[in-house]
Amino acid sequence: MTTQSSLVEIDDLAQPVDWHPVSDCPVTPVLVVMRANLSRFEAFVPHLAACLSPAERARADRFVRPFDQARYVVGRGLLRQLLAGFTQQKPATVVFKPDAGKPSLAHAEGPAFNVSHSGDWIVYAFDSQPVGIDVEQVNPSFTHTDIVHSHFTLAEQQVVRENPAHFYTLWTRKEALLKALGRGLDDDLRSVPALAGSHPLSIKPGESGGTWTVRSFVCAPQYPAALAYRKPAESREVTFYELDETVLAWC
Known part of the structure; x- marks a missing residue:
């Protein structure tokens, strides 16, 4: 398969950010990240489930654990709520492309949008x-030796050996870039850079x-x-927002 060369610029290790109230978000989102804590929206699961499509509700019903079902409904329902607000329509009328x-x-x-969830958090x-975008909950008991050996370059493996906590930083970078490109995890992850530079x-x-x-x-x-995002000719800043119950009244 023919390929062309591009460039990816990666910042230093993860830094804390300032989370702004979602009420400050512009109608047309440009380089926006939002986070939602599941516990904050558990009481609104019936409301959010009502705006899902029949296929989405069927998928929610297939989850065995109530926690997983609630997280799916909240994650998908909030996505519909946000996109409805951005496109001036009802959450239930938002239609996604049927491809996988x-x-x-x-x-x-x-x-354009992307979603990730782990543990109690959902990010958009x-x-x-x-x-x-990708988020991962740190699991101290998780053994990632095989993943590092199979999917990390030698230089990336060395970084993880020196500080195992950096595994999650490098892994989220790989996943975010893969998702931005539209690739799956079956791609050659060693070819997806994750070190700063x-x-x-x-x-x-x-x-x-x-x-x-x-x-x-x-x-x-x-x-x-x-x-992971496209770098334009002009400089752009990422803005971070905290989702709360007010987003349910966006449309």
Whole structure:
């Protein structure tokens, strides 16, 4: 398969960020990250479930654990709520493309978006261009030796050996960039850079070239995360927002 060269710029290790109230978010989101804590929306599960499609409700019913079911309903319901607000329609009328790849809107003009969840947190990324996001809950009992050996370069493996906590920082960077590109985890993860600095990146046909930026951030204590987005000619800042109950009244 023919590939072309691109560039990815990765910042230093994860840093804390300032989370602004969602009421400050502009109607047209540009390079926006939002986080939602599941416990804050558990009481609204019936409300959010009502705006899901029949297929989404069927998927929710297949979850065995109530926690997983609630997290799916909240995650998908809030996504519909946010996209409805951005595109001036009802949450239930938001239509997604039916393909199994990267999620996107089917009809309405609206932002590119991506979603990730882990433990009690759900994170969303919105932009005018392709974007990817990933969050992982740190699990001290999780053994990642095989993953590091199989999917990390020798230099990345050395970083993890020196400080095992950096595994999550590097892994979220790889996942965020893969999601921004629209690739799956079955891709060659060693070819996806994760160390700070500038790296060449092979772009497959149909993918967005240019320069990509990957930024690590802290979603919450013990929840490292990463955002991947296209770097435009002009400088842009990422803005972070905390979702609360007021988002349910957006549309």
